[in-house]
Amino acid sequence: MRSQSRITFYLLLTPLVLWLGLLIIIPHIDMLLISLRERISFGVYETSLAQYEKALTEPLYLRTFWRTAVMSVLATALTLMIAFPVSYYIAKMAKGRLQQVLFLLCLIPFYVSELVRTFGWMILLRETGLVSNLLQWVGLADRPIELLYTDATMMVGLVYTSMLFMVVPLVTTLESLDDSVIEAGYDLGGSGLSVLREIIIPHAMPGIVSGCIVVFMLSLGNYLTPTMLGGKDSLWFTEMIYNQFIVRSNWELGAAFGFMLLVLSSVIVWGMLWLTGRTLKETMG
């Protein structure tokens, strides 16, 4: 009996171990080894920290690195600010059928792939696109306007892409908040703002933190949106990793970049948890 349950345990564990081992741990060890070598001549490599030295001393790489980090944090903050009222409305104000419909409306854009969604934005915002034509027709502009290829456009794309991943955890946590608790807050003389600050936000904190972590990771690792909407000034860190691996054939530097990104995202996620005084265990349930 006992040995049988042990077999079952190992059988159930196998897919996870294989998944983690083959697709995550082994490739990462390999990447680490690649990032720690330097090309001397044809097929000759030496172990060195040259790649990290290069990544940390070349101003361009550092600038892109910080730019990506700051923009991702900004995108996460914007997403939270837009998603919070939306989620509150869906969870608390909307009732019955309307609630389901609204939730579905948030989901629908994700039925098509990210590529198609990004192309949608390009069709809307390009110089000969819908928005530009509309502005001219209304008379707000006297010639075609290019709305693509700016940081603002890129930000719109990033926020749009990650909206759902903020709304879902927020709606779930806000739904679990009993309406009577909010009422009690008002009964005790709280204003709208103090109820929000003292009752709603603390209760929604697990949702806010897990939503922020997911959105931040998605933005930091996004490749399509910055490349397509950001245009000529976009340079995103993932794009640099792609360039080093595929275009420049410089796997060593690409691998070093990859590890820098891994460290950066770990540090920021950890910092976010530390700031909000939560542990990973609480946040992830």
Next chain:
Amino acid sequence: MTRTILLAGTMLAGLASVAQADTLRLLTWGGYAPEDVVAKFEEETGHTVEVTKSNNEEMIAKLRATGGGGFDLAQPSQDRIMGPQMEFGIYKPIDVSKLNKELFIPSMLDATMGNTTVNGDVYGVPHVWGTSGLVMNTAEAGDTVKDYTDLCAPEVAGKVSYRLKRPTLIGFAFAMGEDPFAAYGDEAKYAEIMGKVEEKLIECKENVKTYWGGGDELMNLLRSGEVTASMAWDTGGWKLNDDNADLTFVAPASGALGWIDTFVLPAKGQADDVAYEWINFVMQPEVAAMITAAAGNFTASAGADEFAEDSLKAKYQASFPQEAIDNIKWYPPVPAGLETIEGEVLDRIQAAN
């Protein structure tokens, strides 16, 4: 994330390479293996052809990731064979005696074999060739843009586009009166030339609407009129010419850049005989003409010109008067190391404000 995908892909490709021997896994460019040609080959020989579309950098990256496995025949450009072979050993020598040499244009075959010889072994034979130069709306930009550097002229500000890749660096270097190909053997000299190009391209950045990444993106920009002049391939211009007579390909004053895409055998290819059969098959004049019709570019097949469409020939002749043909700069093999210099230059241009 990119790195995980890349490595996961490597492993999957390794597993998938246990394929049947009579399947030809072809790694090629869009249009080089059109459906009608594949169907004809499969019908005549009984083999199956699996086509994967890609570009130079991705082909080399894929083969490098698997050590030359996963595909039986690949088609990188002739200048990208010697360097990667010396560095990574991802190809295997071609036995030219298994090919029907009479099907090839002799001068092109000799030149490609010469450029792809490493330690006495030949690694590539020519297939499709073409040029890159300027595609423009001649009515709007024809008077201003005669050469690559004219893309920086104030008259076309905000209306130009190019790729942020090595052909742009090479093209601008020639237009600035330098000879980058002559400096291939001299890294210091090459870095100096690239430094000048970098300065020019950073200065020119203001003029650029966006850097195009793929052919379709460029087509859209030109067709909608958002871009009036761009650095691009000849076929792109000729395709647009069908829709709008003002749009066409123009060979720049400093010379169009000529490329030849080849056939190479990946080091761990498992169907060499089928690969040779495929090469001999597609180099027949009638089949080569079908590929020309699909890809828009001419092939190294001797006598295929007779079968090509008249309209394409006319466009070719309009873009290339005899002196422009003589002025084509053919890419010599890229020595390893230069691409690192170029990569850093390109990164700095993209990040500049």
